[in-house]
Amino acid sequence: MRKAAATRALLQEQAMALFVQQGFDETTVAQIAEAAGVSQMTFFRYFPTKDAVVFDDPYDPVIADLVAAQDAGLPALERVRLGLLAAWSSVPDPVDGAVRDRIRLIAGHTRLAAGIWENNRRTEDLIVEALTGTGVGRIEARVAAGACLGGLTAALLDWASAPDGHELRDRMNTALDLLGDSGGRGRRTR
Numbered sequence: 001m002r003k004a005a006a007t008r009a010l011l012q013e014q015a016m017a018l019f020v021q022q023g024f025d026e027t028t029v030a031q032i033a034e035a036a037g038v039s040q041m042t043f044f045r046y047f048p049t050k051d052a053v054v055f056d057d058p059y060d061p062v063i064a065d066l067v068a069a070q071d072a073g074l075p076a077l078e079r080v081r082l083g084l085l086a087a088w089s090s091v092p093d094p095v096d097g098a099v100r101d102r103i104r105l106i107a108g109h110t111r112l113a114a115g116i117w118e119n120n121r122r123t124e125d126l127i128v129e130a131l132t133g134t135g136v137g138r139i140e141a142r143v144a145a146g147a148c149l150g151g152l153t154a155a156l157l158d159w160a161s162a163p164d165g166h167e168l169r170d171r172m173n174t175a176l177d178l179l180g181d182s183g184g185r186g187r188r189t190r
Contacts, residue, residue, distance in 0.1 A: 008046045008056075010036045013098075015053040024054075024109050028113045054102060054112060055119045060126050068130035076136045076144035077117030080127055081176050084148055089171050099168065116157075120149045142144050151175040 014035035018027040029050055033043045054074050067083030074082070106112040124145040131141035155175035159168055166174075 004046075005150065007038065007042070007183050008035070010051055010054065011038070011043060011046055015050070016098060016102055016105070019054075019105050024050075024105060024112065033124055041094050051112065053114060054106060055115055057093065059087060060123050062090070064126035064130040067127050068134060072134050075133055076140045077147060077179065079131065079136075080144045080148045081179050083127075084152065085176050088169055088176075091169075107161060116153060118147060120153060124149055148176065148179055151179050 007174065011032060015027070015032045018031055018035060029040055029043055029049070030048070032053070033064045036043075047056070063083060064084045067080050069086075070079035072081045073078075106116060124142070127145040128141040128150075131144070132138055136144075152172055152175055155171045156168070159166070159171040
């Protein structure tokens with residue numbers, strides 16, 4: 001099991017190094033496999049496509065479980081927000097530029113940027129399933145998940161494109177805090 005995880009991580013590391021160095025479109029699976037010292041067949045055992053190397057996200061089931069674990073008496077938006085805050089607090093902050101490089105790569109590439117929303121849709125589906133499994137209506141679950149994931153995506157892209165010294169965790173927490181404030185603070189009245 002450890003060898004598989006190490007091979008997967010090495011493939012991702014080598015792929016990102018090549019993507020940053022020569023561009024996503026210019027990098028081939030053969031080059032990634034060669035840089036990692038494995039065959040192309042081995043690459044495809046771990047990733048179905050080159051795009052999948054960029055979008056690999058092992059946290060979706062954890063996020064869904066943490067959303068489902070929130071107090072069922074809370075509004076759906078608050079359950080999603082609190083579940084995502086719990087998920088972010090359990091993930092270590094990136095200590096090098098690899099995550100920022102990955103997000104910049106995605107944001108600067110039309111097809112990959114569209115992939116963010118496809119990746120979010122998969123996460124959203126799991127959150128919706130978790131919420132509806134506890135009695136939340138489908139539309140309420142979908143809107144709550146979409147709002148929170150949209151806020152996180154905006155914060156993530158902003159963090160990657162405009163470094164301002166704030167840690168990723170701080171940026172994500174700020175985005176989720178703003179969604180929590182949607183009940184009134186900061187709204188103008190007429």
